[in-house]
Amino acid sequence: MSAVEANFDGLVGPTHNYSGLSFGNVASAKSQATPSSPKQAALQGLAKMKALSDMGMVQGVFAPQERPDIATLRRLGFTGSDQSVLAAAAKQAPKVLAACCSASSMWTANAATVSPSADTQDGKVHFTPANLTNKFHRSIEHEVTGRVLKATFADERHFVHHPALPSVEHFGDEGAANHTRFCLDYDLQGVELFVFGRYAFDSRFPEPKKFPARHTFEACEAVARLHQLDTDKVVIAQQNPAVIDQGVFHNDVIAVGNRNILFCHEQAFLNQQAVYDELNLKLSGKMRILEVPTKSVSIEDAVSSYLFNSQLITMPNGDNVLILPEECRNNPRVWTYLEHLLANKQGIDEIKVFDLKQSMANGGGPACLRLRVALNQAELAAVNPHTLMSSALYSQLHQWIERHYRDQLAEADLVDPSLLVESRTALDELTQLLQLGSVYPFQR
Ligand SMILES: N=C(N)NCCC[C@H](NC(=O)CCC(=O)O)C(=O)O
Known part of the structure; x- marks a missing residue:
């Protein structure tokens, strides 16, 4: 085993709720104001992590953010005790409070862009946390995300951490949700595909009309530069603006890739055939x-x-498996397609279905919940071992969720000061379990 692709899934935080914060994300709008179950959400996510680990995959756990985010509320002018900050925000700006309580960091496909060492000039793994500028509730994630990344991938001999790009729309960056790495083997130099929704500095190209294009061309170029990628091994492609307007707010809602396979919808890209041709040319026709x-x-x-927010993974025995949300089985056309895909042996050997309803109702499927990090054996050995899934960690986290998480949460509960105490108590314990150090503002 020379190199592997590890999946780091976001553990769902104790404030998981539906606040309708993501304009352009159909599920988020639809679920607004419905009660959530943080406990179920966290257990569903944990079950997927355990299943992948049991399948022989390297599975990591990525800690959630501190929410409610009192520090950000203070930056916005709310003062006094933590309790007064919450009460004033609930009264004067309930939507801002909801944004500062979102558990959106669970979708770690948006945490960062990662380039494996086989692709970078200095032979190290590069990480750039995504600035997520297009949505306020997500734009406040990248600082703590950067700290969790550093606490997980600490060894400077192997890992390089860049700060997020400047936090303005011109450099809107949604991370790995718009980034796919193709290769023939994880330890060989690959081709990195960056997908954007619009140009920030060039108005000649089409843009979506109804919903926002969150990610810019200029952000793709900047990350490729920071990660010291060879331009002959980079493809930067524009997403089809017409599908953004139909709710495809990230490329991972319409395409997924792994190794040398790209599984995508025929309307995913603006110049579909040119994208295929460039990828094929840069991956030596493979x-x-x-x-x-x-x-x-x-x-x-x-x-x-x-369907396309599935995880396409290669098992240790070489089989390619699609990890799908239950919603695919509930859609007869999608299910028929999947049966046909399996029967025709087109490169997918197996499918596995997971119940991720709590995350799905906010527009987050299996692929949104994971950040992929291809690692060679020396790099894998340098990862914080306490973040890697095992039977022991699974039962510790299971008990931790049972102990600290509420069964139900509604928007009106976000002002409850005991939710803040519960959340901080849980996270403090989690940082000890995962041995992350003091990553949260309340710990510093
Ligand atoms: N496709 C990927 N990789 N990630 C999915 C992210 C979903 C997330 N939803 C939210 O943030 C909804 C929060 C709310 O409405 O309460 C988003 O739109 O950024």
């Missing part, structure tokens, strides 16, 4: 494209089922 036609799966079906 790309395999599995394109799904609109007549089999419409954009609406793709958005509601999250």
Whole structure:
């Protein structure tokens, strides 16, 4: 075993709720104001992590953010005790309070962009936390994300951590949700595909009209530069603006790739064939494209089922498996397509279905919940071992969730000062379990 692809899943935080914060994300708008279950959400996510670990995959755990984010509320002018800050925010700016309570860091595909050492000039793994500027509730994640990344990948001989790009829309960066690495083997130099929604400094190109394009071309170029990638091994492609307007707010809602396979919808990119051709050229003619036609799966079906938000993983025995949300099984057209895909042996050997309803109701499927980090054996040995899934960690986290998480949460509960205390108590314990040190503002 020379190199592996590890998946670091975001542990769902104790304030998981539905506040309708993500304009352009259909599920988030639809679930607004419905009660959530933080406990179920965290257990569903943990079950997926355990299952992948049991399948022989390297699985990591990524700690959530401190929420409610009192420090940000103070920056916005709320003063006094923590309790007064919460009460004043609930009264004067309930939406701002909701944004400062979001558990959105669970979707670690948006935590950062990661380039494996085989692709970078200095032979180290590079990390850039995503600034997530397009949504306020997500723009307040990157600082703590950077600290959790450093606490997980601490060894400077192997890992390089960049700060997030400047926090303005011109450099809007949504991280790995818009980044896919193709390769023939994880330890060989690969081709990195960066996908953007619009140009910030060039108005000649089309843009979505209804929903925002969160990620810019200029952000893609900047991350590729920071990560010292070879331009001959980088492809920067524009997402089809028409599908952004139909709810495809990240590329990982319409395409997924692993090794030399790209599984995507026929309407994913603006210049679809040119994207395929460039990828194939840069991967020495070895790309395999599995394109799904609109007549089999419409954009609406793709958005509601999250077919393409599956994880495409290669098992230790070489089989390619799609990790799908249950919503795919509930959609007859998507399910028929999947049966046909398996029967025709087009490169996918198996599918596995998971119940991730709590996350799905906010627009986060299996692939949103994980950050991929390809690591060689020396790098894997240098990862904080306490963040790696095992039977022992699974039962510790299971008990930890049972002990600290509420069964139900509604928007009105966010002002409850005991939620803040519960959340901090849980996170303080978690940083000890995962041996992360003092990553949260309340610990510093
Ligand atoms: N596709 C990927 N990789 N990630 C999904 C992120 C979902 C997230 N939803 C939210 O943030 C909803 C929060 C709320 O409405 O309460 C978002 O839109 O950024």
